[in-house]
Amino acid sequence: MRSRTFLLDASLDPRAFAAEVVRAGGDPKPLEEHGRVVAMTAVLDDESTARLERAPGVARVLSAPTPWPKIARRGPGARLVEITVGGAQKDRIVVGDDRPVIIAGPCAVESLEQLEACAKAIAGCGGRLLRGGAYKPRTSPYSFAGHGLTALRLLRQVADRHRMGVVTEVLDPRDVEAVALHADVLQIGARTMSDFALLRAVASVDKPVLLKRSPSATLDDWLHAAEHLANAGARQILLWERGVRGFDDAARNLVDIAAVPLLRMRTDLPVLVDPSHGVGVRRAVLPMAAAAIAAGADGVMVECHPDPGVSRSDGPQALLLSSLPRLFAQVEAIAQAVRPGLDAAAE
Amino acid sequence: MRSRTFLLDASLDPRAFAAEVVRAGGDPKPLEEHGRVVAMTAVLDDESTARLERAPGVARVLSAPTPWPKIARRGPGARLVEITVGGAQKDRIVVGDDRPVIIAGPCAVESLEQLEACAKAIAGCGGRLLRGGAYKPRTSPYSFAGHGLTALRLLRQVADRHRMGVVTEVLDPRDVEAVALHADVLQIGARTMSDFALLRAVASVDKPVLLKRSPSATLDDWLHAAEHLANAGARQILLWERGVRGFDDAARNLVDIAAVPLLRMRTDLPVLVDPSHGVGVRRAVLPMAAAAIAAGADGVMVECHPDPGVSRSDGPQALLLSSLPRLFAQVEAIAQAVRPGLDAAAE
Amino acid sequence: MRSRTFLLDASLDPRAFAAEVVRAGGDPKPLEEHGRVVAMTAVLDDESTARLERAPGVARVLSAPTPWPKIARRGPGARLVEITVGGAQKDRIVVGDDRPVIIAGPCAVESLEQLEACAKAIAGCGGRLLRGGAYKPRTSPYSFAGHGLTALRLLRQVADRHRMGVVTEVLDPRDVEAVALHADVLQIGARTMSDFALLRAVASVDKPVLLKRSPSATLDDWLHAAEHLANAGARQILLWERGVRGFDDAARNLVDIAAVPLLRMRTDLPVLVDPSHGVGVRRAVLPMAAAAIAAGADGVMVECHPDPGVSRSDGPQALLLSSLPRLFAQVEAIAQAVRPGLDAAAE
């Protein structure tokens, strides 16, 4: 999906060509020379452009350069990411195929008991990936900022017991090595999406990276950050929509579900959605997880807690463990309902 | 869902009460007096508030007034809207029950042939509601602004032939009578959501009203506009999310899917979603329609055209008629997959 | 200011041409053909484009069409609007020359006493234009919506006594005639900026029109609405920035002061700024009025009240009458400090 400019022969009715662009999914804008329309501009993918280029009366086609060549869409099937679970068993979890993944766990690792309760409930539903914050970025300097290394060790220990993979955030380039030692997927948070020093440090470790969208990032900004990772050597990148800055405080953020199909047109990287941070309201988590999967997301990430009332961060958005079975069942049911339709739509 | 302030006895540990608020889905904020926490504020529904009010140690509960008393949530089952199809047959179409509705049709009524082709395809899929613009608000004064009265008559004629209801926009208070004569549902557009003179005029006609969200409206602004309608006599109001102003021109607007569950917590009015105007990109329409239904929307509104290439407005977002069967099938499949889960989640 | 595409000869180094575009104030983006840069795109004004067109190595220049031909910038001096004060004396007030205008008055006309006190204070400072709401759009249907025709008559009567012009909003196309009978400037509010039926009705009356920016309008959307007015016959149009929808509730809106210089590059219509609705906080009104004038605005519009505490709308943003002399003095002082610099900058 790039901007294209089609220079037209005088013989070609510009409206006829514009109709072809619309049929191809573009929104054509005319360009004039001496008061006469002589060209059309539209954002189009490579396939449509190649087809339109061959139409009679098209003299030349100019294209904006690919801004993120390493991660641009090459076609279906190219977007699989394999997560190697770091414990003794060396399992593999695939993201990007027909079965959506569910990453779940507490916002912050608070104790062995809390983490174990979460992991047991998630694993009981078939979940394979455990998230939990060890290093927490917090708006206030007086809020709980995570148990750090201790939390990393708990994550590894509990995840291994349940044959799960560990997903956790790294905040400081100086912590990358320690986090990579314990985690199977390194997460870049929304606040640090464009912290390029951190991105380079994370890319230097050969682990899958989950790149959260900054609340002010366009899709283009976000894909540029992913290209930073790819250019610095990251081979397995997952995108993670968690809502952009909205103007309505009824929700914590404004989840951009349309990012899922729009990214699919631009890149082969898998896309996950986080309805927990996205809305910040417990009762909206299940409906939004369902919406994400229905829109074609490769997975969702949710927060849960044995007792949200005593959670040290983000309790209002944490699911009860008793809601997890419904979440897993619903994601499965929707994935089955929607997948064939999506594939057809992509044709 | 209103702001509540709970004044606490000195005997009550504020943290213990805060935990209860979190368990009830609220995000408690402390209030201090002489450096000591003596109260908690949170946005909560009536049921949770009543329960928390009875907790030991809660001295008083203060509430922000209900800003839109006529449309505030009273509980499940209260949100049904019946659309009486205006032709000879006097059918009824119910919005707000377990089966989502699909409103479809061209952006603008262009000709009998165009409208008939759309209606035939929609009715063939089981669709009962035909949309089409007769009066079109257009950003540029030089764009096609609709065929007006002629289009209204075509809509009625074609809809009657297929036993469908007519949904169309009214822009000018002076046109309300004419539109109401031909249409079964009057639509208020995003540009005029807060045009209160128009809202009063529309409410004076006893027909269902579809109220689109303005691109800069919070849920609260939108519900205030609905209250204007209700206060002026409208008895059947449907809300219609079509995206808010976003900062990323990859999409025409930013569809706020979370509005669906968040509105459900606030009002009994049915909520529909418009993925066509919402994203403005044909290939995103099906995934976003699926997402809306998965999130619990009572229906979707989509634009279609026999040949989007020659559409006089919004061709890039118009579905091909050949995509309609897939849309209807997918909406049906997702509704079945998700409804039981949603009801349970609302408990 | 329109998008231009410069097709370059193979003899021309694209980087050298890009440097020329940057020097002209543009931000050049390359276009490729077969992997080689063969064109540059940038948003530029007519003068710069004509100059660059003559550069050696530029083969062809394509331009996006002018979207609002009737109001597009023609050059300095073209933007004067003359307001004829409607009372017996037939004075003229010029907007758009070197002396900024100050429009002041209460949010809503509440009583003869209130309006007279405001008008006396404003006239005492040299103010010539009195604003006051007769028909008020209000978020809640239960808020005071203005005294209508009675208020219009009071405005005319009080303004005549002080040789002032009347500025007031019209909400309903059916009220245009009555408002035009009493007012010297008709105001289109932010909520109805794109209510094209209203715009046409207002344009049919030969009076100056103040067009407020909608909170979700880009400059382009806003100028399109102004073109609607011009195309329907309005000859004197003033633009009125009042803030767009922001995400921070510390302010009521987010005042886009940069709109002033950016509009100057696009249109000859005068631009005023409303710091009262813009910020919604009394103590920010003076600093923001000063900022608007410093940025080159042709005037400001402020709300004032003899006692904001009893104001029936928007009291928190109303200036005290005792602050008006300071406002007028500061606007005058800044206009003198800044005008020569602005003219030079425009060269």
Next chain:
Amino acid sequence: MRSRTFLLDASLDPRAFAAEVVRAGGDPKPLEEHGRVVAMTAVLDDESTARLERAPGVARVLSAPTPWPKIARRGPGARLVEITVGGAQKDRIVVGDDRPVIIAGPCAVESLEQLEACAKAIAGCGGRLLRGGAYKPRTSPYSFAGHGLTALRLLRQVADRHRMGVVTEVLDPRDVEAVALHADVLQIGARTMSDFALLRAVASVDKPVLLKRSPSATLDDWLHAAEHLANAGARQILLWERGVRGFDDAARNLVDIAAVPLLRMRTDLPVLVDPSHGVGVRRAVLPMAAAAIAAGADGVMVECHPDPGVSRSDGPQALLLSSLPRLFAQVEAIAQAVRPGLDAAAE
């Protein structure tokens, strides 16, 4: 400025108390108990709250806790920051008094010649602070990212020659020491405002810190980041508005000039404005610098270049060196025109 809840005696007419709140600059919202208004909530400063607390009929006053106690407003005169110029001469530059400061220089340090030309022009106008990027965060990984250590040394050498201070950005906690060795003011960029690891590292060096606002930060988010700095030991913090994410691509960002007076009500930290990154358009830089000073900013930061056409970053927004005298003169003239008015307004 914090949220306050005033509990009222039954003897007090809530409307009379609401009027007092409005007079004090607040926007009162009622709270009800059993359908009767018994309390009012408003955002108010300490002085107004103390005054209202003593009003007859006010039973209790509850306050939200101070979220950023270390940087909250204590009163006029408290906001001076002294920058010690790091070279041999040990000069001091004061920010926050009546004379605004102008920080100027190239976006990136490209060469000795480029930097020397800028510094000479700036110093010739009386400028004392030289900015220049050594480590540049860039959206694309393929863009020029700065000359690093070499650039730092050039900055120090050139600044010393002109008795200027050095302001430059630090991106990576591991670079803090090196940057602090050469710079007099360390700058935290918009992308890393909430990179708390970086904030802590910067705070550990005893140098003034310039904290840019993230494009998605509310004033509250931004002040929380400043509190992070203060809590980690930073003693001299300057805030730097550079525009938030807007929805209109006519400007690079949306400069929030109202942040200046609104911050003044909340904190004693000096506030600067960056019209260069803020608008991204050369011709808007002077008007917006003027607006910032008129609104009460303590200074502005602008980018300049001997030849913007060959600038390796952000050329379209760079001022010509020949425009600097006009910028300095205008800032001076506006500061004189506006300062007495601002002080009075603050009363």
